[in-house]
Amino acid sequence: MNTSTSSDLLSTKLTAPYARAAHIQRPRLFKLLNAGLEGKLTLVSAPAGFGKTTLVGEWAAQHAPLPVAWVSLDSGDNDPYRFWRYVLAACQMLYPMDTAALDLLNAARPPSFESMLTTFINELARLPERGIMILEDYHVIHLPVIHEAMTFLLEHLPPSLHLVLITRAEPPLPLARLRAHGEMHEIHAEQLYFTLEETETFLQKTLASPLTPETLARIHARIEGWPTGLRLLALALQGHTEQREIERICTTFSGTHRHIFDYFEEDVLATQPEALQTFFLQTSILTRLHASLCDAVTDRADSAQLLEKLEQSNLFLLPLDDKRQWYRYYALFAEAMQHIAQRRLGTAELCKLYTRASHWYEEQKLYPEAIEAALAAGNVKHAAVMIERHFSLQQNMIELHTRYRWLRQIPAETLQEHPNLCLLFALAMLYTLDRSSPAILEPVEQVLSLADPPGEPNEFTGAIESVRAQIALWQGNEGQAIAYAHRALAHLPEDAHEFRCACLIIIGTEQQLQNRYEEARAYFLQAREASIRANNPYSERATISLLASSYQQEGKLHTADQLYHQVIEAAQDDVSDQAQAFIGLASILYEWNELEAAERYISQALDLGREYGPMLGERMVEEYIIQPATLLQAQILYARGEHEAARELLTALHPHSVHMKPHLLLTNIDAIQAQIAFVQGDTEAIRRISATRKLFNERRPFLQQEEIDFLIMARLLLMQQRAQEVLALIEARPQAQALESQLRLLLLKTLAHVQMREQTQARQTLLHALELAREEGFQRIFLNEGEALKPLLSALSAELRDKPLATYVRTLQQGCTRLQPTEQHHRTNRFVLIEPLSAQEKRVLHLLAANLSNPEIARELVVSINTIKTQVKSIFRKLNVNSRKEAIEVARQTGLLSL
Numbered sequence: 015m016n017t018s019t020s021s022d023l024l025s026t027k028l029t030a031p032y033a034r035a036a037h038i039q040r041p042r043l044f045k046l047l048n049a050g051l052e053g054k055l056t057l058v059s060a061p062a063g064f065g066k067t068t069l070v071g072e073w074a075a076q077h078a079p080l081p082v083a084w085v086s087l088d089s090g091d092n093d094p095y096r097f098w099r100y101v102l103a104a105c106q107m108l109y110p111m112d113t114a115a116l117d118l119l120n121a122a123r124p125p126s127f128e129s130m131l132t133t134f135i136n137e138l139a140r141l142p143e144r145g146i147m148i149l150e151d152y153h154v155i156h157l158p159v160i161h162e163a164m165t166f167l168l169e170h171l172p173p174s175l176h177l178v179l180i181t182r183a184e185p186p187l188p189l190a191r192l193r194a195h196g197e198m199h200e201i202h203a204e205q206l207y208f209t210l211e212e213t214e215t216f217l218q219k220t221l222a223s224p225l226t227p228e229t230l231a232r233i234h235a236r237i238e239g240w241p242t243g244l245r246l247l248a249l250a251l252q253g254h255t256e257q258r259e260i261e262r263i264c265t266t267f268s269g270t271h272r273h274i275f276d277y278f279e280e281d282v283l284a285t286q287p288e289a290l291q292t293f294f295l296q297t298s299i300l301t302r303l304h305a306s307l308c309d310a311v312t313d314r315a316d317s318a319q320l321l322e323k324l325e326q327s328n329l330f331l332l333p334l335d336d337k338r339q340w341y342r343y344y345a346l347f348a349e350a351m352q353h354i355a356q357r358r359l360g361t362a363e364l365c366k367l368y369t370r371a372s373h374w375y376e377e378q379k380l381y382p383e384a385i386e387a388a389l390a391a392g393n394v395k396h397a398a399v400m401i402e403r404h405f406s407l408q409q410n411m412i413e414l415h416t417r418y419r420w421l422r423q424i425p426a427e428t429l430q431e432h433p434n435l436c437l438l439f440a441l442a443m444l445y446t447l448d449r450s451s452p453a454i455l456e457p458v459e460q461v462l463s464l465a466d467p468p469g470e471p472n473e474f475t476g477a478i479e480s481v482r483a484q485i486a487l488w489q490g491n492e493g494q495a496i497a498y499a500h501r502a503l504a505h506l507p508e509d510a511h512e513f514r515c516a517c518l519i520i521i522g523t524e525q526q527l528q529n530r531y532e533e534a535r536a537y538f539l540q541a542r543e544a545s546i547r548a549n550n551p552y553s554e555r556a557t558i559s560l561l562a563s564s565y566q567q568e569g570k571l572h573t574a575d576q577l578y579h580q581v582i583e584a585a586q587d588d589v590s591d592q593a594q595a596f597i598g599l600a601s602i603l604y605e606w607n608e609l610e611a612a613e614r615y616i617s618q619a620l621d622l623g624r625e626y627g628p629m630l631g632e633r634m635v636e637e638y639i640i641q642p643a644t645l646l647q648a649q650i651l652y653a654r655g656e657h658e659a660a661r662e663l664l665t666a667l668h669p670h671s672v673h674m675k676p677h678l679l680l681t682n683i684d685a686i687q688a689q690i691a692f693v694q695g696d697t698e699a700i701r702r703i704s705a706t707r708k709l710f711n712e713r714r715p716f717l718q719q720e721e722i723d724f725l726i727m728a729r730l731l732l733m734q735q736r737a738q739e740v741l742a743l744i745e746a747r748p749q750a751q752a753l754e755s756q757l758r759l760l761l762l763k764t765l766a767h768v769q770m771r772e773q774t775q776a777r778q779t780l781l782h783a784l785e786l787a788r789e790e791g792f793q794r795i796f797l798n799e800g801e802a803l804k805p806l807l808s809a810l811s812a813e814l815r816d817k818p819l820a821t822y823v824r825t826l827q828q829g830c831t832r833l834q835p836t837e838q839h840h841r842t843n844r845f846v847l848i849e850p851l852s853a854q855e856k857r858v859l860h861l862l863a864a865n866l867s868n869p870e871i872a873r874e875l876v877v878s879i880n881t882i883k884t885q886v887k888s889i890f891r892k893l894n895v896n897s898r899k900e901a902i903e904v905a906r907q908t909g910l911l912s913l
Contacts (some may be wrong), residue, residue, distance in 0.1 A: 015420050026302050026334040026342075028104045040212060043069055043201065044077045045779050047178075050199030051080070051146070054171045055192055056178045057185075060203035062346045063242030066180045067150055068331075069206065078146060080176070083108035086150045086334075086342075088301050090386060092157045093415040095119060102134060103149065105175075127163040128589065130168075139172040151345070152181040157415060161186050164344040168192065177857060195884055207239030220248040225260065233264050242346060250281055278350035286329075292433040293320060295359055299367055299390070302334065303341040310374040311367050330798045365391045371787050376400070385420055394424045398432050405438070418442035429464050433474060436465030440481050449488040450634075458485055476505030480513035480618035483520055496524045511548035515541050519553070523600055529721075529751050555581055555591045562598055569753025571602050571790045578602070587730055593639045600646055605828050607793040609650050616643050616650075621852045641667065653794060659692050681719045684726065694727045695802040700730050721755060728762050737766035757783050757795050765802060780806050788822045797829045804830050851892060851910065858885045863902045863911055 030092040047070070050056035058066050074082040083104035091097050115134035155161070167188055171177065176548035179185060192198035201488045202800055208216065213234045225233070237243040250263050296312045297303055308317035324331045328811060330347035334340040347897055349832045355364065368391035375384035388397040401420055421429070421439040430438050433655065446452050462478050483498035499517035506514050522537030538560045545553035562577035578598045585591035600615035623639035644667045651660035664683050684703050704726050724747070728740045744763055750756045760783035767776035781804065787795070796803060807827050814820040850858065859873045868886070872879045886898075895901045905911045 026340040027100055028107060029084055029086075029334055040069060040072075043205065044073050044261040046199065046205070047073045048077070048079060048203055050178075051144075051176050053192070054168055054177065055198045057174070057189070057198060058178065058180045058200070059182070059184055060201075060206050061182055062349070063240065064203055064206040065241035066206065067345070068241070069201075070148060070150075070178060070180055074146070074148060080144050080146050081108055082146045082148060084148045084150065087152060087154050089154045090301075090382075090416070092155060092160070092419070093413045094157065094159050094163060095413045096416060097155070097160050098127065098130065098163070101149075104147060105138075105145075106133075108147070109138075109141055109143065110140070127159070128166050131163060131167050132603060135167070135170050135172060138174045141174045144174050144176070146176045146178060148178040148180065150180045152179045152185055153183050155185070156236070158186075159415075165525065166448065179655075187824050187913045191884075195881070206241065208234075208241060208244055209239065210234045211355055213239065213244060216244060217248060217251075221251055221467055222560075226257070229257075229260065229264060235262065246277060246282070264627040264773050275350045278347065279354050283351075283354065287894060292352050293317075295355040296367055298343070298348055298355050300371065301342065303331075303343070304339060307371065307374050311370045336530075365393075367391075372396070380414070380764065381405075389420060389423050394428050394663045398424050398428050398435055401438075402432050402435050406634065411825075414442045414446050418446045426460075426464055429461065432465065436461050437474075437477055437481065440465075442486075443482065444485055449485060450490075452489065455485070455489065467669075471501075471505050473505055473507050476502045476507075477510065477513045478502075480506065480517050484516050487520055492524070492527075495520050509547075511544040512550060513559075515544035515548060515550065515553045516661055518544060519556060524568065526564050528559070529567075529755070531564050531751060551584070552591075555585050558584070559591065559594055559598070562595075566598065566602060567752055567755075568753070569790055569792075571605060571792070575602050589622050590634065590638065593622040594642075596622075597639070597642050598647065600643075604653070605794050606644060606652070606791050607797065609653055612646065616646055618853065619852070624852075641679055645686065648686055649794075652690055653797070654685065657694060660690060661687065681722050688726045689727060689798055692733065693798075695733070697730070697733045700726065701731060704730050721750075724764070725758060732762075732765055732769060734770065735768040740766045747777065752788060753790065754792075754795065756791060757787055758765075760786075761799060761803075764806070765799070768802065768806070777806055777809060781810060784810070784819060784823060784826075788819055793826060793829055796826050851889065854890075855885055855889050856910070858882065859889055859901065859905055859910060862886070862889075862898055863905060 030720035034669045047056060058070055062064055085100045085104050087097075087100075091100065099116070099119055102119060105111055105112065106116065115130050115137060118133060136869050137570035164185075168187065169175065189198065192275070214225075214230050217233070233244075233247065237247060245558070251260060254260055254263065271568075283294060286294070293308075293312055293314075293881070294316070297308050300307065300311065304322060305318035305321060306322065308647045309315055321331065322338065323337070325333060325341070330344040331341050331342065334342060342348070344769065359367075362711050368387045372384045372387035372391060372393065375381070375387055383399055383401050388394075388400065397420065401417070405417060417438060421435060421442060424435070429439065440458050443449075443454060443461070458481075460694040462481060465476055469475055479498045483495045483502055486492075486495035486498055499520040502517045503514065503521070506517070508514075518537045521532045522541060525531075525534035525537060538557045542554055542557035542561075543550075546555060558577055558581050562574045562581065565577065566574035578595045579793050581591055581595040582599075585595065596615040600612040600619070603609075603612035603615065619639055623635045623643070644663060646902050648660045648663040648667075650665060651657075664687055667679075669682065670693055686707070688700050688703050691697075691703065702740070704723075724743070727741060731737075731743075740762060744766075750759060760779055764776050764783065767773075767779060783796075796807075804827070807823055807830070811820060811823045811827060814823060858871060868879055868882045872882045889901055890896060893901050893904045895904055
């Protein structure tokens with residue numbers, strides 16, 4: 015008996031169906047396929063039965079001018095890891111490529127698909143040869159994340175690879191944009207119909223005796239050039255030589271789309287020997303046919319000979335390898351046989367066949383196929399055993415979409431017998447569905463409750479509570495997440511690194527929000543160690559980011575700056591981490607009054623958010639990128655003196671604050687608006703903000719909010735000339751831990767002393783603040799107070815003998831007078847902040863300014879001319895110009911060329 019290995023079966027998905035002698039040459043279509051190589055994509059789209067695979071297979075085998083890789087897809091490939099593994103493996107067969115992208119995908123903790131594809135694209139771009147990748151039956155793919163990643167690949171595809179998609183329907187890809195840019199060629203049903211000449215050629219090669227011209231004309235008119243109809247008619251005519259009999263068959267032939275299944279049953283299947291009919295029906299359940307597999311399913315011993323005979327008879331069988339060991343049926347024929355088998359054999363017999371197939375797959379160690387067949391057989395208990403045995407929790411980040419699809423087919427009573435599967439199912443839901451949607455809570459909790467062990471809590475209880483903590487956090491319920499995390503840590507053993515890491519991060523974040531920075535960092539350091547032991551680079555980078563945030567909030571800006579740079583260096587494969595680190599750096603640069611540098615980092619973060627938004631998820635991008643970046647933009651506008659523009663931006667952001675953590679976002683919005691109102695002397699505005707805060711904070715969860723409320727109230731008292739009350743309130747407050755908090759209180763005291771005309775005390779208090787702030791380089795915290803501190807800074811500058819401190823004060827004095835916004839400056843910054851150029855558009859703009867032509871820019875950036883044309887149009891739109899000359903002029907005026 016011939017046996018199979020996993021690599022043998024894999025090769026059948028990566029090999030084109032072999033061309034067969036009975037197929038005819040179709041030069042006009044081969045020319046279209048060759049012409050399509052000028053663009054990125056060729057789309058061959060038509061309903062079943064139009065010969066798409068046959069056409070492309072013959073072209074690939076005999077007429078394609080370049081090497082070809084082929085991936086044959088099926089519904090089980092709706093898992094992004096599985097899908098891209100096949101694509102990358104096919105490219106390994108096509109090119110002598112580096113395996114870096116495939117290694118990333120196969121890693122225990124693979125990166126984002128876009129990061130993996132970036133590695134893949136960069137490797138493709140370095141290849142001197144060109145090749146063709148054909149994806150057959152792309153219509154079976156329905157998972158949005160695969161379409162999104164495919165869109166990314168198409169948008170960045172280098173000239174070294176051309177994609178061909180064979181599909182029954184247009185895929186949800188940016189086809190309109192590809193058409194508009196001339197980057198796609200298409201072949202549709204109307205082009206796949208046989209012409210009269212092709213019909214004649216096909217029948218001449220197929221039939222033993224020639225047909226008269228009149229008969230050929232009638233056949234062509236009746237079938238209308240439909241390829242499968244023509245093939246079925248040729249099959250019906252085989253063995254008939256009398257003209258009268260041929261005329262009768264041609265007249266009564268009904269192989270149209272509407273009658274195709276009936277025709278397969280009545281005119282194809284019924285004419286075969288009974289044993290062969292049974293073989294067709296029994297093996298129709300298999301996506302790939304192997305002699306040993308067919309023997310196991312049909313309980314016969316001659317499948318090898320039978321498969322060979324079927325191929326020679328042109329009975330809808332395609333060989334998939336040159337050794338003729340693996341085959342598959344034509345798609346339309348397989349669908350017809352499955353339809354007939356369901357009716358004739360019945361559910362019980364089909365389950366028996368699937369069970370036999372499952373046992374064979376399991377013997378060959380083809381466990382995914384074995385599980386699929388067991389589930390199709392209704393043998394959920396054995397499927398559960400195989401999933402638990404061969405797909406452990408340690409592998410939970412790989413092919414989660416497939417595992418989710420498997421596990422949702424297993425009933426609750428079976429899941430309850432396998433607590434590990436319940437945990438795996440919950441994680442699969444958490445990381446394949448929208449974990450921020452309230453709709454996910456009930457199904458996840460139902461699965462976790464099945465796994466919850468009776469009796470005293472144990473380490474498995476800890477794992478369940480850890481998952482509950484994670485989903486509570488994603489649902490925006492921090493209090494519940496913290497409670498779950500504490501309970502989980504009480505029961506998790508020290509070696510449960512993955513589950514402990516999540517809980518330590520949650521509790522550390524709680525400590526940070528309570529301004530307990532040293533305690534927070536202790537938890538983050540423990541979490542970092544756990545993430546390293548769990549081989550989880552995502553969590554490791556998250557802990558570094560959190561450490562940076564903790565140091566930043568405490569006022570240790572230089573340490574935070576170094577840690578954010580560490581994150582960026584390590585996060586080449588994680589867009590979210592990069593974007594958040596860019597925002598962290600931007601906020602530090604803002605405090606150091608390096609506004610242009612801060613804007614560049616904000617622009618980079620927003621570019622990543624826009625480009626990878628579909629992958630990251632709307633809520634993720636909104637909370638962790640858009641909201642903090644927009645807040646920083648508003649602060650920069652305020653710093654430039656554009657107070658109304660800052661208010662407009664905050665007002666535009668405010669409606670979105672109902673999403674995610676509104677208590678934190680609204681607090682930050684209110685703090686900035688109160689600062690603006692205070693500097694402008696708008697007592698009514700700050701009174702409204704203070705009143706709103708009192709209503710909003712009846713359930714105030716964190717000390718950071720309480721501190722902001724205090725600052726707003728103190729500013730309102732100052733505006734009401736109640737400086738003495740401000741000093742009394744400050745004296746009654748406990749000592750602040752964070753340096754920034756200490757500085758804010760000292761500045762309030764300074765302003766109160768100024769209002770009370772106590773100049774000596776005001777200078778002494780401000781001097782103390784300056785001494786605390788100098789080492790970390792705080793600037794904006796002083797400059798944001800507007801004109802109020804300028805006289806004091808001038809007085810101190812004249813008195814100071816400490817050279818470093820005097821230099822620091824002079825820097826602040828310069829900052830007070832450096833930015834005087836003009837109308838042009840106002841317009842420019844509004845533009846830059848609202849819709850910045852992407853990183854690639856900035857590169858194109860610099861090359862435009864260097865007077866390079868579009869072809870020269872395309873060569874410089876290793877992209878197509880059409881891509882450059884699109885990016886130039888986008889630049890013109892964003893700059894509100896109509897020509898290259900105008901774009902360069904605006905770029906120079908606004909400083910874009912210095913970025």
